[in-house]
Amino acid sequence: MSDIINPVTLVDRSFYFIIGFSFVFLFAITLVMVYFVIRYRRSRHPVSADIRGNWKLEIAWVFIPTVIALAMFVSGWQAYTGLRNVPEGAMEIEVIAQSFSWIFIYANGKETENEILVPVNTPVKLTITSADVIHSLFIPAFRVKVDAVKGIKTHAWFLPEKQGEYFFQCTEFCGVGHADMTGVVSVVSQEAFDEWVEEDDGW
Amino acid sequence: METAASFYETPEPARFTGIWSWLFTQDHKRIGLMYLFAILFWFLLAVLLGGVLRLELMFPGETVLSPELYNSAFTLHGVIMIFLFIIPALPAVFGNFFLPIHIGADDVYFPKLNLLSWYLYMAGGGIAVFSLFSDGFADTGWTFYVPFSISTNTNVSTAVFAAFVLGFSSMLTGLNFITTVHKMRDRAMGWLQIPLFTWSLYATAWVQLLATPVVTITLVLVMIERFFNVGLFDPARGGDPILYQHLFWMYSHPAVYIMILPGMGVISEIIPVFARKSIFGYKAIVGSSLAIAIAGSLVWAHHMYTSGMSDTAVFVFSLLTFVVAIPSAIKVFSWVATLYKGAIEMTPPLFFSLCFIYLFSVGGLTGLVLGAAGANIHVHDTHFVVAHFHFTMFGGTGFAFFAALHYWWPKMFGRMYDFKKAYIAAILVTGGFMFHYVPMFILGLQGMPRRYYDYLPQYAAGNFFAGFGALFMILGIGLMVANLLASLGRQRDAGPDPWGGVTLEWTIPSPPPVHNFVRPPEIMAYPYDFSGVTDRSAHRQQGE
Numbered sequence: 034m035s036d037i038i039n040p041v042t043l044v045d046r047s048f049y050f051i052i053g054f055s056f057v058f059l060f061a062i063t064l065v066m067v068y069f070v071i072r073y074r075r076s077r078h079p080v081s082a083d084i085r086g087n088w089k090l091e092i093a094w095v096f097i098p099t100v101i102a103l104a105m106f107v108s109g110w111q112a113y114t115g116l117r118n119v120p121e122g123a124m125e126i127e128v129i130a131q132s133f134s135w136i137f138i139y140a141n142g143k144e145t146e147n148e149i150l151v152p153v154n155t156p157v158k159l160t161i162t163s164a165d166v167i168h169s170l171f172i173p174a175f176r177v178k179v180d181a182v183k184g185i186k187t188h189a190w191f192l193p194e195k196q197g198e199y200f201f202q203c204t205e206f207c208g209v210g211h212a213d214m215t216g217v218v219s220v221v222s223q224e225a226f227d228e229w230v231e232e233d234d235g236w
Numbered sequence: 237m238e239t240a241a242s243f244y245e246t247p248e249p250a251r252f253t254g255i256w257s258w259l260f261t262q263d264h265k266r267i268g269l270m271y272l273f274a275i276l277f278w279f280l281l282a283v284l285l286g287g288v289l290r291l292e293l294m295f296p297g298e299t300v301l302s303p304e305l306y307n308s309a310f311t312l313h314g315v316i317m318i319f320l321f322i323i324p325a326l327p328a329v330f331g332n333f334f335l336p337i338h339i340g341a342d343d344v345y346f347p348k349l350n351l352l353s354w355y356l357y358m359a360g361g362g363i364a365v366f367s368l369f370s371d372g373f374a375d376t377g378w379t380f381y382v383p384f385s386i387s388t389n390t391n392v393s394t395a396v397f398a399a400f401v402l403g404f405s406s407m408l409t410g411l412n413f414i415t416t417v418h419k420m421r422d423r424a425m426g427w428l429q430i431p432l433f434t435w436s437l438y439a440t441a442w443v444q445l446l447a448t449p450v451v452t453i454t455l456v457l458v459m460i461e462r463f464f465n466v467g468l469f470d471p472a473r474g475g476d477p478i479l480y481q482h483l484f485w486m487y488s489h490p491a492v493y494i495m496i497l498p499g500m501g502v503i504s505e506i507i508p509v510f511a512r513k514s515i516f517g518y519k520a521i522v523g524s525s526l527a528i529a530i531a532g533s534l535v536w537a538h539h540m541y542t543s544g545m546s547d548t549a550v551f552v553f554s555l556l557t558f559v560v561a562i563p564s565a566i567k568v569f570s571w572v573a574t575l576y577k578g579a580i581e582m583t584p585p586l587f588f589s590l591c592f593i594y595l596f597s598v599g600g601l602t603g604l605v606l607g608a609a610g611a612n613i614h615v616h617d618t619h620f621v622v623a624h625f626h627f628t629m630f631g632g633t634g635f636a637f638f639a640a641l642h643y644w645w646p647k648m649f650g651r652m653y654d655f656k657k658a659y660i661a662a663i664l665v666t667g668g669f670m671f672h673y674v675p676m677f678i679l680g681l682q683g684m685p686r687r688y689y690d691y692l693p694q695y696a697a698g699n700f701f702a703g704f705g706a707l708f709m710i711l712g713i714g715l716m717v718a719n720l721l722a723s724l725g726r727q728r729d730a731g732p733d734p735w736g737g738v739t740l741e742w743t744i745p746s747p748p749p750v751h752n753f754v755r756p757p758e759i760m761a762y763p764y765d766f767s768g769v770t771d772r773s774a775h776r777q778q779g780e
Contacts, residue, residue, distance in 0.1 A: 040610070048611045055601035062572060063594055069575035070590065073511070074582070081513035082577035083767065091520050094569045095562060102558040105608055109554060112610020117547055166384040167477060169542060169617060173683030176614045178542050182478065183383070184471030187544040200692060204617040204685040206377050207384055209303045212688040 037156060039192045040115035044176040047108040054101060116176065119190040123156040130161065130168035130181035130203070133210025143230055147216035151193055152226035158190045169205035172218060180205055193220040240749035242650065242728075248750050262347035263750060267354050268333035269648065274358060275325055276717065282316040285309055287710050290672070292689060294703035296696050306689035307375035308390065312368075314378030315395060319402045320361055322629055323491060325637045326498035327409055327444075328357070330644060331437045335413055337741045337748065338434040340422030340757040345415040353408040360402035367394030377687060379488070382469035382480045386461045393462050396455045403452040406494075410444030413437055424759040428522070431739045431763050432515065435522050436501025439529040443490045443497075447533060451487030454480065478543055485536035493532035495629060496596075497525055499636030500567050503589050506643050507571050509737045510586040511578025514764040517570040524563030531560040541612050550609050557607035564600050568593060583735070584658035588639035591666045595631025599624060602677065619698075620680025623673045631669060638665070638716065645720060646730035650746040653723035661719060664712025671705025736769045 072078070126149065127138040137145045151157050161170055163181035171178045175191035193199075203214035221229070243265045247257035258266055289310055292301045301309060332350065336343055344350050367373055374395035376385040385392050417430070417438045430438075457468055458480075467473025469480045508515045515521065537545060537553040571593055580586075602624040605611050615621060646652050675698040684695045691699065733742040740757050741748070 044610045044614055047608055048605060048614070051604050051608055051611060055604060059594075059597055059601055062568060062597055066572050066575065066590065066593060069572065069578070070580055070582070073575065073578050073580050075512070075579045078577070079579050081511060081579040081766065083514060084516065084573075084577060085514045085762075085764075086517040086520070087573075090573070091517050091566075095566060098565045099562055102561050102604070105604055106555055106558040109608025109610045109612070110551060112608070113541075113547075113550060113554075113613065114610075116610060116613055166387060167381060171617070171683065171685060173614070178613050178616055180543050182471065182544050184476075185478075185544055200683075202683070202685050202692075206307075206381070206687040208375070208388065209307065211307075212303065212685075212690045215692065 037120045037192055038115060039194060040112065040190075041174075041176050041192075043112035043115040047105075047112040050108050051105050054105070116189065119158045119188065120156045120192075123158040123190055124151065125158045125160065126151075128159050128161040128170060128181065129164055130170065130214075131164040132166060132168075132208055133203075133214045135168075135170070135201075135203075135214065135216055139230060141230065143232075147214075148219065149216075150219045150221055150226055150229050152223040153193055153196050153220050155223070156190055156192045158188060161187045161189065166207050167205045168203045168207050168214065170201060171204040172199060172201040174199040174218075177201075178204060193218070196220045196222065240745055240754050242745065242747040243750040244747060246750040260351070262343070262351060264332050264336050264343050264347065264350060265648075265748060265750075265752075267350050268329050268331075270354055271324065271328040271332060271357070272648075274361065275321055275329060278316050278320040278361060279325075280713070280717065282313050282321060283710060283713055285313040285316070287706055289313060290699075290703045290706040293691070293699045295700070296693060297690055301689060303689045304372075304375065307687070308373040310687060311374050311377050311395070312364075315364060315374075315399065317629075318378050318491075318495075319399050320357075320364070322495045322633050323402075323406055324357060324409070325633065326502065326640060327413070327437055327440060327494075328353070328405075330433070330502070330640050331409070331413060331498065333648060334644065334741055335434050335437055336416060336420065337744070337752050338431045338739055339417060339420060339425055340740055340753065340759060341416065341420035342751040342753065343420075344412045345419050346412050349408050350412055353405045353412070356401055356405035356408070360398045360405060363394060363398040363401060367391045367398065370394060379484060380455070380458060381484075382458065382461070382475075382477045383471065385458060386470060393459050396458050400452055400455045400459075403448045403455070406444050407448045407452075410441035410448070413441040414445065417441075422757060422759050428519065429759060429761070429763050432504035432518070432521055432525075433498070433501035433739075436497045436504070436525050439525040440494050440497045443494050443529050443533065447487045447490040447494075450483060451491075454483040454487070457483075478540070478545060481540050481543055482537065485539045489536035489539065490529075490533045492625075492629070493528055495633045497528060499592070499596075499633040500525070500564075502636040502640045502643070503571060503592055504567070505737075505739065506585050506589045506639055507574045508764050508766070509643075509735050510583055510589075511575050511580050512736060512766050512769060513574060513578040514762070514766060515570065516573035516576075517566075518762075518764065520566055521570055524566045527563040528560060531556065531563070535560055538607055538612075541609055542616050554607060554609040554612075558604070561600065561604060561607070568597055568600075583642075584653075584655060584662060585639045585643035585735075587659060587662050588635050588642060591662065592632060592635040592639060595627055595635060595666070595669065599627030599629075599631055602627065614683075615680050617686055618680035619676040619684045619686055622686045623676035623680060626673050626676075631673075638662070641720060643735070644741075645723070646734050647741055647746045647748070649724060650728035650730050651723045651726045652730045652734060653720050657715060657719040661712045661716035664708050664715065666712075668705045668708030668710075668712055672702050672709055673705070675699070675702045675705070736766075738764060738766055738769060 129136040168181040179189040248263040371391040374392040469475040679698040
């Protein structure tokens with residue numbers, strides 16, 4: 034499974050690329066602005082120059098930001114396709130959102146509420162729908178977020194690479210219990226998972 | 237300068253006196269001022285509501301608000317801020333007051349329609365208040381997403397109806413501005429001699445006129461759903477909730493440009509005056525206003541990357557979103573370039589404008605993260621978004637509104653305010669602002685969703701700091717408004733042109749006479765020619 038690219042990497046790369054440029058830009062524009070205000074204050078520079086434009090400069094600052102913006106778009110799109118294209122052999126879990134909890138149904142019919150157990154290093158595909166209003170499943174650690182809409186099925190996938198517990202929340206406002214629709218993804222070893230998934234828990 | 241009785245002393249129409257001379261006025265300046273005080277009232281109310289929301293969030297668990305109350309409070313905060321403050325603030329107050337003056341006209345083209353717009357605005361606000369005392373205010377968020385908005389028991393219909401009425405007010409104002417610019421402009425003023433604030437209002441007016449009907453119809457459909465259960469949006473009856481989101485954002489995204497474009501126009505007026513230097517790239521700024529108005533109408537679905545719409549749609553809307561970022565960048569570059577080799581005088585309006593440039597840049601740049609399809613997924617509907625749009629809407633439009641208040645206050649009232657208090661207020665608001673919203677970016681990246689009255693323990697520190705920032709911000713806003721209002725007790729001695737401006741409002745007395753111009757206005761060949769401006773700062777009556 035090591036040949037699968039974890040979309041978390043792509044999302045983070047896109048984020049750092051954009052935010053890095055943004056910091057440079059913000060720093061530069063603020064520095065120049067403050068410098069001009071101090072350097073050309075009226076007490077020191079009483080007569081202004083009459084400059085109404087400079088077409089070469091203006092073309093430059095249309096063209097260069099356009100190129101950078103398109104590069105940002107491409108990085109974002111690559112990350113998005115990474116999040117959307119589910120690798121083959123992913124374990125499938127059905128998700129039904131309802132006010133105010135999450136139901137997870139495994140391939141063998143096992144159901145859980147507000148918790149999922151998944152084996153480490155196995156891609157997991159979530160097929161999501163809603164029983165009532167719109168909810169949205171957000172697992173921050175895996176950069177997963179997709180709306181649960183009644184009548185349609187949406188999907189997301191993630192690759193859990195480290196054992197541990199990762200929380201998820203509802204991010205589409207759904208009423209009084211919205212903030213309580215949280216739960217935990219537990220990433221465990223394959224053996225522990227196999228044992229757990231076959232357990233009859235009385236559901 | 238001729239002496240002429242100001243519009244305060246001369247009612248229009250002349251047969252009305254006292255309170256009636258305001259309530260039945262057709263004078264664009266009086267209507268502008270009536271908007272100003274109504275809008276300030278709503279703004280301060282929504283600021284306090286926001287403060288209560290942040291107080292609830294300062295500590296984990298349920299503290300001052302129950303979840304039900306919290307949900308209604310953030311909905312009310314959003315509805316008031318969007319529909320009663322940010323959308324009308326600059327066009328209805330400063331547009332009404334200064335657009336006709338900027339183009340050498342004595343009023344808008346439809347003065348009675350203008351008054352009707354004000355009444356619709358007041359009626360919309362009244363309906364929103366009324367719904368508070370019926371079944372509880374809507375708890376859906378200002379977005380009124382279906383199917384939640386058609387299934388909740390709170391009074392969504394009344395809140396939606398309020399937004400419906402306010403939409404008409406906005407449309408009629410837009411209609412009025414377009415016709416005024418076309419039909420009332422001084423014969424000597426060509427299109428490229430129009431001041432940039434008026435240009436931005438003109439571009440905005442087209443969006444108001446063309447996009448608002450979409451949301452008006454959509455809101456009627458929500459009411460129909462609630463009353464008759466037709467099943468347009470309800471998936472249980474074969475309806476499509478995603479369709480609602482498209483219709484809603486088809487207006488509400490262009491609406492963010494309705495909010496920001498006039499703010500950019502204000503900054504484009506203020507910077508040249510205090511740099512005493514022509515705006516850099518007049519044509520590029522006009523062009524970028526029009527480009528924003530057009531391209532900004534085609535990016536609505538970037539609010540919906542996670543909604544389940546097709547990947548092709550995500551591709552197209554993400555690409556267009558990056559395209560619309562360019563004209564905003566052009567404006568920022570032009571403003572900063574205007575300062576180069578100027579003769580810059582620091583004043584409260586300029587200070588607010590510089591804060592605007594910084595805060596709006598942060599808002600715009602974080603918008604790039606949200607526009608990128610993959611990066612968006614992680615931060616969508618989190619506090620990152622909350623911080624982003626407050627940087628653009630409050631740091632942008634809100635600060636432009638503050639700048640406009642301080643810039644045009646002496647013209648509107650003939651009185652200058654105290655500079656020192658204005659600076660202290662500006663520093664409090666800006667400092668509080670950073671303290672308030674920067675932690676929200678971090679909270680969002682950590683994964684804290686928006687519209688949560690309670691949160692996981694790891695978000696406690698950020699929320700606590702944000703609450704502190706809110707306190708300073710509210711104090712600053714209070715001081716700013718008090719300082720401006722206190723100036724009303726002074727003499728009317730600001731003089732016609734306290735700043736050394738070159739647009740037409742500075743050639744007439746402060747406050748202006750009822751028909752604006754005593755003599756026919758002289759239109760300059762280029763609207764930002766400062767070569768004739770002598771140093772007038774000696775004439776200024778600064779508050780001591």
